[in-house]
Amino acid sequence: MNRRLVSWCGVLLCAGGLSAAEKLLLDGWQFSRDLRNWEAVSVPHDWAIGGPFSETNDLQITTIRQDGEVRDKRHTGRTGGLPWPGKGWYRRELRIPAGIEYAELVFDGAMSEAVVSADGVEVGHWMNGYNSFIVPIPPATKKIEVALDNPPASSRWYPGSGLIRPVRLRTGGKMGIATWGNCIRTESLSDDEAKISVVTQLREADATCQVSWTLIDPSGAVAAKTTASVAAGTAKGTLTVAAPRRWSPEAPNLYRLETRLCRDAKELDLCVDRIGLRTAGFTREGFFLNGKKRPFRGVCLHHDLGSIGAAFNKSAFRRQIRLLKELGVDAIRTSHNMPAPDQMDICDEEGVMVMAESFDMWMTHETKNDYARHFPTWWRRDLDNLLRCHRNHPSIVMWSIGNEIHEKDTQAVREVAREMTAICHRMDPSRPVVFVTDRPDAYTESGAIQETDVPALTYRLHRYEFMHAHSPIGLVLGGETASTFSSRGCYHFPDEVIVNAEHPNGQATSYDLEHGSWSNLPDDDWAMQDDHPWAIGEFVWTGFDYLGEPTPYKEYWPARSSYFGIFDLAGIPKDRYWLYRTRWRPDSPTLHVLPHWTWPGREGQVTPVYVYTSYPEAELFVNGVSQGRKRHDRSSRLDRYRLRWRNVVYAPGELRVVAYDGNGQKMGEKVVKTAGEPFALRVMAERPTLKPSAARDGEVVDMPELGYFRVQVVDAAGNVCPHADNRINVAVLGAATFKGICNGDATSLESLVEPTMKAFHGELVVTVSAERKCGICKVVVTSPGLREAYVTIPVRAE
Secondary structure (H helix, E strand, C coil): CCEEEEEECCEEEEEEECCCCEEEECCCEEEECCCCCCEEECCCCCCCCCCCCCCCCCCEEECCHHHCCCCCEEECCCCCCCCCCEEEEEEEECCCCCCCCEEEEEECCCECCEEEEECCEEEEEECCCCCCEEEEECCCCCEEEEEEEECCCCCCCCCCCECCCCEEEEEECCCEEEEEEEEEEEEEECCCEEEEEEEEEEEECCCCEEEEEEEECCCCCEEEEEEEECECCEEEEEEEEECCCEECCCCECCEEEEEEEEECCEEEEEEEEEECECCEEEECCEEEECCEECCEEEEECCCCCHHHCCCCCHHHHHHHHHHHHHHCCCEEECCCCCCCHHHHHHHHHHCCEEEEECCCCCCCCCCCCCHHHCHHHHHHHHHHHHHHHHCCCCCEEEEEEEECCCCCCHHHHHHHHHHHHHHHHHHCCCCCEEEEECCHHHHHHCCCHHHCCEEEEECCHHHHHHHHHHCCCCCEEEEEEECEECCCCCCCCCCCCEECCCCCCCCCCCCCCEECCCCCCHHHHHHHHHHCCCEEEEEEECCECCECCCCCCCCCCCCCECCCCCECCCCCECHHHHHHHHHHCCCCCCEEEECCCCCCCCCCCECCEEEEECCCEEEEEECCEEEEEEECCCCCCCCCCCEEECCCECCCCEEEEEEECCCCCEEEEEEEECCCCCCEEEEEECCCCECCCCEECCEECCCCCEEEEEEEEECCCCCECCCCCCEEEEEEEECEEEEEEECCCCCCCCCCCCCEEECECCEEEEEEEECCCCEEEEEEEECCCCECEEEEEEECCC
């Protein structure tokens, strides 16, 4: 039996029997910045992440008016300080077998302004660097080339540069199923039965063809089948499923829909989609998933992945999603761009709802050379691709047609919003459309917000009541909330709420008390949601720190990445993680103490202690002496969701907090000890195994799996040394290679791709990439004067 590759949601699988179509992940490219010097690279690829950092890389002198600025500022690190602007070229040879009648390239994202050539002839182009697009090529093509151009001042954060998302080659016969050709909807859903409608668009077919659909349930059994004839290039069918298993964040059940195009009993093409059976939507009572009301516990995510930059990797994104799920997150917003298909596959698998966003600007520029140059002629094509590519993902529960759109002509905004919403409803009637805005008054007066389904505000809690009164369905969604600044392990004294605080060391306090002039603290969002049932949840800015936008340090170099994250750039949780966890994980008690208790030179000085806990009451002890009990106080802005002992005097030794339930019963305790001098390193693998990179016939089957290793500087007793900045050197041996390194310091100019870096507050994270062989991955970390450490994990196929 021949074994051929068939497409399954963009992942190549080996399936028995013949398939008329193949989809191949294209790796093994050559890359150049000058068309003279070429290097071999693996795609996805971000040409800028290797640096070096420089304050002159995309230096923007501008006024950011939405942040309250009234004059031009020298924004040194606004886009990350990395060398992403400029042109780059990729080339690759193809080996398309004889007899192939159709071929196309599917780009999941090319940053940016891509021009694609086949054997020296231009065959397609696409302006938007985030969007997926398709380029048909002659089946006889021997060589493809991609030219990219990233003008300076074309972004307001780090966009990355290059073929940052996968490229696939799809080949087949003359007749076939169109890429993104299936439109699959759950029409009705009950405990007893689900009805699914399918409309399949054919690339080419005649009236003698038939399309059949087979639905496979999560256990692998056939759940439903049907067949239809082809008419006018499409086929339509309905599948009835008994005892359906719903998709939800708590139980992300996925079915597999196999769509076959046949003629005279011969299979011409096969398309496989994974789908989830669920209902989702808004009523005047709130948001309902599968008939159950739930608020959004969401975060906004930028597209970069820390030390690997914008080059997409499935295991890196899956790591982010799993860390967020452990926190209690049930939704993400793809701010402020169109997601990668693999991202949505992972959200389907892991059980995370998605607000899929489209544009960060429309006609008016946010930066001099941004997408507004292309918006009038490209937005319809971009929106069309977004919807066709992603509308079958159960994780996506709403479309966002724009983020904080700033236009003087508010009536023009209304007209565009009306047309965008109509397109979304026509192509996907099953999902609502939101417009995420920071101008509720102007766009309500013009009617722009009323053209969409649900208003979503960025910050502006003082306008929630207004928006509630003018909302089409009486609801208000926190489309972007908090914008609280913090640096992991850094604390500034005294503990006070400060707007746009800047400190000499370029860091923000982890007391979680600093925020932007346009924003607020997490406590304020929660009070709004708890006191007003029509406030239906939030998307926090942001889940992770990201490269660029180092607010509030806009003119401070070397600040080059953000401070907004609940996790830092390395993926290490900040104290704020535990604050959100108290609210988002009611199923798992939280008890966290801050700050650390190692403060040489602060003896005898007031050093406030905070406790983030889901328990209603706690008692604090310093070296065995009680500092009193505290309870959450609904009447206090900062004590409603936190417990604070603000007059504690520092003395080396031990902090101990004891938590109590509502009946005064002891439920748990937490101890924090003063650390001694750095003595050793400790390294821990985040996962117990890695899978080898797979290849077949010399071609990569899937992108390499990454592994993450957390490194800590500890004292002789094993306590993390919170002030340690020792240089740590990394060696990766065996069946893996070094990939990246990050310490979470927004002001570090050390390379993210060299195996050495200073610890930041005693920690950093190392990233490795599995090779194409099984074996052992060994990570060894050393530092002068400290005891070295290592860890080994197996690299094996499952």
